[in-house]
Amino acid sequence: MIGGTVVPFPDGLTVADVLAGGLDAARAAFARVEHDPGTPLADVRLLAPLVPASVRDFVAFEEHVEGISAAVDGRSEVVPEWYEAPTFYFTNPHTILGPGEPVSPPVTERLDFELEVAVVIGAAPGAPESNLTPQAAASVIFGYTIMNDWSARDLQGREMKVRLGPAKGKDFGTSLGPWIVTADELDGSLDADGFLAIRAEVRVDGELVGEDLVSNMGWPFPELVAYASRNSRVVPGDVLGSGTVGNGGCLGELWGRGSTRPALREGDEVRMSVEGIGELVATVGAAVAAPPIPAARERTRARTR
Known part of the structure; x- marks a missing residue:
């Protein structure tokens, strides 16, 4: 633009x-x-700014981890392993939604938004794809966009008990946009430690629900990219999300702190604003019922080796 x-x-x-x-x-x-x-x-009519090669989503905000932990088991804590290294999961690049595109969730009683900033990877002269240093990782950050990692918390809660990670609780949609702001445009917002000191806010039907500074991350973006590249590859077109900001970046965190704010419903408008990047707006569409899946079969024959 x-x-x-x-x-x-x-x-x-x-x-x-x-x-x-x-x-x-x-x-x-x-x-x-x-x-x-x-x-x-x-x-x-703007579409999603890209079709990602892959989407990694980190959990880099300590306050978010505290709130979600309290929502899950009543204890506001951050496990020691969180501090040791960044943690992420892979989500679905085939269910990316663009600005203004409604989300069609599964049948859920606990639909939630998640306010994030994401980096988009581009090529850089001489930069490898694997085992990048943070300095080399900074050179392959092409730009930034806003990311809404929609979540069905009831589905996610069941899945997380299996100890593998989120699946159908998040698989149905991730909103990106409205555009990619090139990294040089935000160089002036980097603080002395390399964090992006920009403000992020989210509103539901016009009411401010959460706000935070992106610089409250536990790691700056180059360190997230470097970690993602360890014994692996990051390539142009990859998207890496910051994870949900704190201070109300999602309803799940607020529920963990005692809020009675209701889950998202059909027709709700979620408006995310990030300083220097823009606004990403979406409405909640009708839930889509999926065919039932039977439970695991009880084995009635002897196991063989």
Whole structure:
């Protein structure tokens, strides 16, 4: 976007092409279209800013962990393992939702939002894909976007008891957008320790529910990217979420602190605002019933080896 207008990439370039070329490719593309009049933003329907190669979602805010722990078992605590290294799970790149696109949740009594900032990976000269240092990881952060990690807390609660991680409690939708703000645009918001000192807020039907500073993360983004690359790969098009901010970044945290605020319902509007990035808005659509799955079969024959 240039000013208040949307300008397409030149020469048929796609977002994937630009990410593969990195920030230098983005600057070159901008130089070729900066005088293009474009189309007014009001006349354009924005889609998700990219189809991610993969989506890793971290849990990097201590306050969020405390609140969710209290909601699960009544104890506001952070396990010692959280402090040892960043932790993440993989979520579904095939259920990405764009700005304004309603979420269609499963049948749930505990639908929740999760306010996050995410980094988008691009190429950088000389940067490896594996075992990056934090310095090298910083060079492959192409930009930032807003992420809403929708959660069906009742489904998630059952799944987490199996000790593998969230599955259908989150598999149905992740909202991204409204656009990718290139990393250089937010360089001035980095504090002395490398954290993004920007404000994030979330409102439900116009009422402020949560607000936090992104700099309250336990690790800055380059360290999350570096950890993700350990004995693995991060590639252009990967998305890495910060995890839910504290101080009401989700309803689950508030429930853990005694709030009686109701779960999201059909028709609710969730508006997320992040300083320097923009606003990501979505409404809750109708729940979608899925075919039933039978319980595990009881074995009636002898096991063989």
